[in-house]
Amino acid sequence: MDEAQDASIAANFTRVQDLWFADHGLVLQAEDRLFRVSGGILSARSSVFRDMLAIPQSKSRAQIDGCPVVVLDDSGMDAEYFLRAIFDASFFERPPASTTLPTVAGVLKLSTKYGVEFLRRRALLHLSTALAGSLDEWDETRSTATFHAPGCQFLCLLLVDSLALTWAIPAAMYAASCSPVLEILDGVPCEETHVRLPPVLQRACLVARAALAVNQHHDIYRFLRASAVDGCRAPDVCPRRRLAMLDIYSGITQVNPLILLTSSLWADTAGLLCEACCSRAEAEHREARQAIWDSLPVLFDLPSWEQLHAARTADL
Incomplete structure (x- = not known):
């Protein structure tokens, strides 16, 4: 390729300055971005790049500043x-260092593709802080997740589905399925783009959403339907108040049966019900949440939790 063509390539693409090292001898092109990096370091980190760069280069291959250009798809x-x-080394550290979902997604996809195992494992560790493997972990994700991406539940689901990370799918599918119907159908804005699920995942989310709505109404609110509670100190008052609370909760259109009722809400409940009824309510609510969590693999047509936990352990 002649110098004029090389110059044209360089002029029509953007050099990523922080990844343009003048003393390195390999130029990578991905879409409209150019990176000048060390082929030796890439080869040391990635078996795929090592094999790729070991192939003799054609003299007609494009060059920029005397460096061969490798085009990535x-x-x-x-x-x-x-x-x-x-x-x-400081850009993508292990948890609990914070990061972003697009960073995790980019690193995970390409470290998997190019066989950079230490980065893949690191990305999976970050992903696991947001996509829990147990109900206790789920309850802690707001404080333990290393990235927070409001509205990006679909991006998370697309990522784990595309890489067949079955252990992460229950939490990802649950979060996506709790979205409003129109969001499931039309997509949502996320990180300066619009993310829409493919039809097969839309259908799965809509089916799951309907089942979760039933779980929420019949199982999560079950403690409010009890006509009598052993040891109730106000049998003329507590049942009436439970039904009043049920009437209020039944009007909630948001689907999210695993939402953790806050200590302040239980404090309010304690002010409405006697101690025995409040204790029974907390216990039944806790049991109902656990039962729903335990049923997620069946709901999403996945292997058992035991198998999913084994896959998670192997990945992490």
Whole structure:
């Protein structure tokens, strides 16, 4: 390829300055982005790049500043996150260091594709902080998750589904299925883009949403339907108040049966019901939540929790 063509390539693409090392001899192109990096470091980190760069280069291959250009069929943003994780040790640290969902997604996809095992495991560790493997972990995700992406539940689901990370699918599917119907059908804005699920996942979410709505009304609110509670100190008052609370809760259109009732809400309940009824309510609510969590693999047509936990342990 002649110098004029090389110059044209360089002019029509953006050099990512933080990943353009003048003393390195390999240029990677991903979409409209160019990266000048060390082929030796890439080869040391990735068996795929090692094999790729071992192939003799054609003299007609495009060059920029005398460096051969390797074209990647990856998104420019994913490539940037991946290369930053390789060449900047502080960019993508292990949990509990904070990160972003697009960073996790980019690093995970390309580390899987190019066989960079230490980065793949690190990305999976970050993912596991948000996609719980137990109900106790689910209750703690707001404080333990290393990334927070409001409205990005579909991006999470697409990521774990595309990589067949079965152990992460229950939590990801649950979060997506609790979305409003129109969001499931039309998609949602996330990280400056619009994410829409494919029809097969839309259908799965809608079917699950209907089942979760039934769980919420019949199982989660079951403690409010009890006509009598052993040891109730106000049998003329508590049943009436439970039904009044049921009437209020039944008007909630949001579907999220696993939502953890806060201590302040239980304090309010304690002010309405006697001690025995309040204790029974908390116990039944806790049991109902656990039963729903235990049923998620069946709801989403997945292997048992035991098998999912084994897969999670193997990945992490």
